[in-house]
Amino acid sequence: xxxxxxxxxxxxxxxxxxxxxxxxxxxxxxxxxxxxxxxxxxxxxxxxxxxxxxxxxxxxxxxxxxxxxxxxxxxxxxxxxxxxxxxxxxxxxxxxxxxxxxxxxxxxxxxxxxxxxxxxxxxxxxxxxxxxxxxxxxxxxxxxxxxxxxxxxxxxxxxxxxxxxxxxxxxxxxxxxxxxxxxxxxxxxxxxxxxxxxxxxxxxxxxxxxxxxxxxxxxxxxxxxxxxxxxxxxxxxxxxxxxxxxxxxxxxxxxxxxxxxxxxxxxxxxxxxx
Amino acid sequence: xxxxxxxxxxxxxxxxxxxxxxxxxxxxxxxxxxxxxxxxxxxxxxxxxxxxxxxxxxxxxxxxxxxxxxxxxxxxxxxxxxxxxxxxxxxxxxxxxxxxxxxxxxxxxxxxxxxxxxxxxxxxxxxxxxxxxxxxxxxxxxxxxxxxxxxxxxxxxxxxxxxxxxxxxxxxxxxxxxxxxxxxxxxxxxxxxxxxxxxxxxxxxxxxxxxxxxxxxxxxxxxxxxxxxxxxxxxxxxxxxxxxxxxxxxxxxxxxxxxxxxxxxxxxxxxxxxxxxxxxxxxxxxxxxxxxxxxxxxxxxxxxxxxxxxxx
Numbered sequence: 001x002x003x004x005x006x007x008x009x010x011x012x013x014x015x016x017x018x019x020x021x022x023x024x025x026x027x028x029x030x031x032x033x034x035x036x037x038x039x040x041x042x043x044x045x046x047x048x049x050x051x052x053x054x055x056x057x058x059x060x061x062x063x064x065x066x067x068x069x070x071x072x073x074x075x076x077x078x079x080x081x082x083x084x085x086x087x088x089x090x091x092x093x094x095x096x097x098x099x100x101x102x103x104x105x106x107x108x109x110x111x112x113x114x115x116x117x118x119x120x121x122x123x124x125x126x127x128x129x130x131x132x133x134x135x136x137x138x139x140x141x142x143x144x145x146x147x148x149x150x151x152x153x154x155x156x157x158x159x160x161x162x163x164x165x166x167x168x169x170x171x172x173x174x175x176x177x178x179x180x181x182x183x184x185x186x187x188x189x190x191x192x193x194x195x196x197x198x199x200x201x202x203x204x205x206x207x208x209x210x211x212x213x214x215x216x217x218x219x220x221x222x223x224x225x226x227x228x229x230x231x232x233x234x235x236x237x238x239x240x241x242x243x244x245x246x247x248x249x250x251x252x253x254x255x256x257x258x259x260x261x262x263x264x265x266x267x268x269x270x271x272x273x274x
Numbered sequence: 275x276x277x278x279x280x281x282x283x284x285x286x287x288x289x290x291x292x293x294x295x296x297x298x299x300x301x302x303x304x305x306x307x308x309x310x311x312x313x314x315x316x317x318x319x320x321x322x323x324x325x326x327x328x329x330x331x332x333x334x335x336x337x338x339x340x341x342x343x344x345x346x347x348x349x350x351x352x353x354x355x356x357x358x359x360x361x362x363x364x365x366x367x368x369x370x371x372x373x374x375x376x377x378x379x380x381x382x383x384x385x386x387x388x389x390x391x392x393x394x395x396x397x398x399x400x401x402x403x404x405x406x407x408x409x410x411x412x413x414x415x416x417x418x419x420x421x422x423x424x425x426x427x428x429x430x431x432x433x434x435x436x437x438x439x440x441x442x443x444x445x446x447x448x449x450x451x452x453x454x455x456x457x458x459x460x461x462x463x464x465x466x467x468x469x470x471x472x473x474x475x476x477x478x479x480x481x482x483x484x485x486x487x488x489x490x491x492x493x494x495x496x497x498x499x500x501x502x503x504x505x506x507x508x509x510x511x512x513x514x515x516x517x518x519x520x521x522x523x524x525x526x527x528x529x530x531x532x533x534x535x536x537x538x539x540x541x542x543x544x545x546x547x548x549x550x551x552x553x554x555x556x557x558x559x560x561x562x563x564x565x566x567x568x569x570x571x572x573x574x575x576x577x578x579x580x581x582x583x584x585x586x
Contacts, residue, residue, distance in 0.1 A: 060344070064342075064343075106370075106371075107371050108371055108372065114342070115338075115339075115342065115371070116366070116367075116370050116371040118366075119362060119366040119367075121331075122331075122335055122363055122366060122367045123335075124335070125331070125332045125333075125334070125335020125336050125338070125339070125363075125367070126335045126336075126338045126339040126342070126367060127339060128332070128335065128336050128339060129335060129336035129337060129338055129339020129340040129341075129342070129343075129347075130339035130340075130342060130343050131339070132324065132336060132339065132340060133339060133340045133343035133344070133345055134343065136300075136321070136322070136345075137343075143339075155331075156331045156332055156335070156363075159329035159331060159332035160332050160335065160336075162327070162329070162332075163326055163327070163329070163332055163336065166327075167324070
């Protein structure tokens with residue numbers, strides 16, 4: 001990936017972050033922290049990696065993405081809107097009673113959403129089923145799931161991890177957004193799920209580490225996933241919760257809170273919109 | 275009523291039978307293939323069978339992923355685990371997105387027998403009824419179980435199928451027509467209607483004979499589809515008989531009895547008495563003995579029928 005492409009992706013990620021803040025501010029609720037920490041990942045996936053088509057959101061041979069940490073829907077919606085699945089201005093309808101943009105992803109009503117999610121842990125198993133199906137049919141499409149680091153405290157994640165390795169699903173890649181924070185505090189203090197790498201390796205996975213805010217690092221990690229042909233891959237994506245908005249960075253208070261008018265202006269300034 | 279066969283046996287055979295016709299039919303189990311009888315399918319189509327190990331919640335999600343990529347998955351375990359342990363997976367991953375997943379739940383009710391209360395699920399119908407869009411099928415015999423599997427394959431959406439461990443008589447002939455949501459009138463009667471489901475259909479037919487000996491005319495209806503309920507037939511029974519006894523191998527809270535009472539209290543107020551497990555846990559014992567122990571046998575139904583008539 002050359003520097004020009006990197007700067008293009010950085011600009012897309014910036015726009016995703018603007019979309020996140022716009023959506024959460026309009027809704028006066030939502031989850032900005034964990035959405036901002038995966039903004040670069042979403043930019044890379046939707047604008048560089050995934051075989052998806054906004055003109056045909058349900059095409060059969062597409063790559064699939066399950067946002068298992070479904071509360072980060074604002075990030076997913078912003079990426080989908082910028083990719084052309086629906087109008088960017090609709091982001092401001094997030095969480096409104098008549099909007100198709102539910103607080104957590106709803107595959108029945110939102111183009112580009114491959115699975116309804118939000119109850120933590122459940123998306124992981126669904127991604128295993130999708131990858132298993134592709135393998136059964138000899139298809140070459142890939143399946144991805146994005147997990148929260150706190151989410152890995154759910155037992156179902158490890159049931160799913162066990163099964164993905166058992167079924168030899170090399171077409172499956174999970175990305176753990178390791179931002180170190182969950183609602184009640186630091187993951188290390190609440191219920192320490194770390195070290196992720198050793199755990200996944202023990203479950204039979206190919207483990208790759210990445211810097212979540214460095215596109216060259218992301219590209220190297222996904223290339224390593226593609227190169228692994230006998231096991232599923234997990235990318236341990238080291239991120240900063242709230243990345244890009246000064247007062248939200250590494251601050252657990254912004255896991256699930258919306259900025260007020262004054263904070264919104266600061267956020268927009270941080271994101272280069274003012 | 276000659277041959278006896280458990281509905282779980284018919285379930286496994288039906289999967290293997292229809293697996294040939296439906297190439298996108300896949301079956302998942304959670305280390306119980308020998309007991310749920312999905313092992314019959316596994317033998318016939320090993321490449322389309324996935325044992326998920328003792329991890330039911332993951333199995334439900336894997337089934338969802340398969341359904342979203344064009345497969346028709348049947349996910350199997352005991353009712354206790356499929357509907358109980360995995361309730362929230364069924365609710366959020368199958369129900370909310372209305373995925374085309376079939377849950378084949380065996381070992382429902384107290385007729386699990388000697389394994390006892392931890393494995394005797396009498397709450398599954400109540401749990402599944404609360405999920406919007408969930409179809410619940412509870413076949414009475416092997417013929418109906420086979421046709422329920424076929425209907426579930428052909429229906430696009432979530433279906434919960436409830437099967438038993440105990441061998442039960444075959445009620446239906448080969449010409450039996452099964453339709454989701456359409457109850458079956460098995461015997462005419464005018465004094466009381468016995469509205470039964472699953473293995474209780476046999477007991478209701480036996481109760482009808484006991485009542486006839488006392489000069490009481492009982493109608494018998496098989497409600498194989500608990501959701502959506504055949505309200506038209508239920509109301510017709512209320513109109514004809516004026517008293518209803520529901521019969522189910524399930525808690526009296528939230529199952530067929532509740533569904534019938536909810537329907538009639540709004541549309542045709544009628545006395546409804548419930549034969550079922552009376553808000554208690556099960557216990558170990560031979561299955562047939564437990565049917566009597568928990569007041570689910572023909573004598574218990576006949577006694578309730580007389581009490582229902584007295585309320586008219």
